[in-house]
Amino acid sequence: MMTLLTLQFAGYLSTGLLAGVLAGLFGVGGGIIIVPALLYLFHLDGINPVISMQLAAGTSLATIIFTSLSATWNHHQRHSVHWLMVRRYSPGMVIGVWLGAQLAAILESDDLAILFALFEIAVGLRMIIPTANHATPAAERANDPKVERLLPVSATATLIGTLSTLFGIGGGTMLVPALTLLSGLTIHQAIGTSSAIGAVLSLVGTTGMIQSGWENSALPPDTLGFVVPVAALGVILGTLITTPLGVKLAHVTEPQHLRKGFGILLLLVGIRLLW
Structure with a gap:
């Protein structure tokens, strides 16, 4: 019994070690790796598949609290956090999170997993395929109210908050594209x-x-509701160890390589989940 518990915890810890690097490198909170990994580990543990996706999503969100705080501190020290955008997006995100939590309680686990996979593939392709950009420079667009009129920040944030809660991700898979393509920030x-x-x-x-x-x-x-504390603890310990490494890698990597690497990662995870 003790051996089984040790192996389970080792699986959670290993998931956290990988997710921490990705959180610092791509600003994604690690959920794109944590959720699929937890689904697999919960399957091995014999957890009821009817609620496995909800448990993976809730547990992932619990771990992302610590991952995101660690990554934010490291990025802030490197002056790469645009706090005005944090204030603009946060209110809508909170509303979306509440909506997502209510939907998670009534949707089927299999349906959620398929939606999550399709979402990963779509965003991955969007980040990989280059598009012409003739907009104003990023520094100007980030403070330009016209951007908000084209697609209100509040509506965008609400949608991201809803989907992020349903899928158990920190929002980076949608926030990074939104902040670069809509709000004009650098990668x-x-x-x-x-x-x-x-x-x-x-x-x-x-x-x-x-x-x-x-x-x-x-x-x-x-x-605790849709959160598995022992799984969350293992993942959190792993992410706290490796998130600073991911941040360092992000700041020595070319932006175009970061963008394509981010997209390829999402694409692979989405395809794997469908099969």
Whole structure:
């Protein structure tokens, strides 16, 4: 029994070690790796598949609180967090998180997993395929109210908050493209800013997932709503070790390489989830 528990915890810890690097490198909170890994580990543990996606999403959000805070601090020290954008996006994100938590309690786990995979593939392709950009420079666009009129920040943030909570991600998979393509930040600014917004999102999202799953009769023992504490602990320990490494790598990597690497990662994860 002790050996089994040790192996399970080792799986959670290993997931965190990889997710921490990705969180610092891409500003994604690590959820794109944590959720698929937890789905696999929960399957091995014999957890009811009816709620496995909800448990993976809720547990992932709990771990992202710490991952995002660690990444934000490291990026802030390198002056790559655009705090004005954090303030603009956060209110809408909170509303979206609440909506996502309510939907998670009523949607089927298999449907959520398929939607998550398709979402990863779509965003991955968007980041890989180059597009012509004749807009004003990033520094100007980041403070240009016209950008907000084209696609209001509040609406964008609400949508991102909803989907991020459903999928158990820190929002970086959508925030990084939004901050670069819509709000005009550089890729390094977008990654740092995404980490800060992700901290807000994951804190509120975790609370919502605990509340929405609290009385679910299909839950296994020793859970807090849709959060598995022992899994969260293992992942958190791993991410805290490797997130600073990811931040260092992000600041010595060419922006175009970061963008393509980010897209390829999302594409591979999405395809793997479908099969």
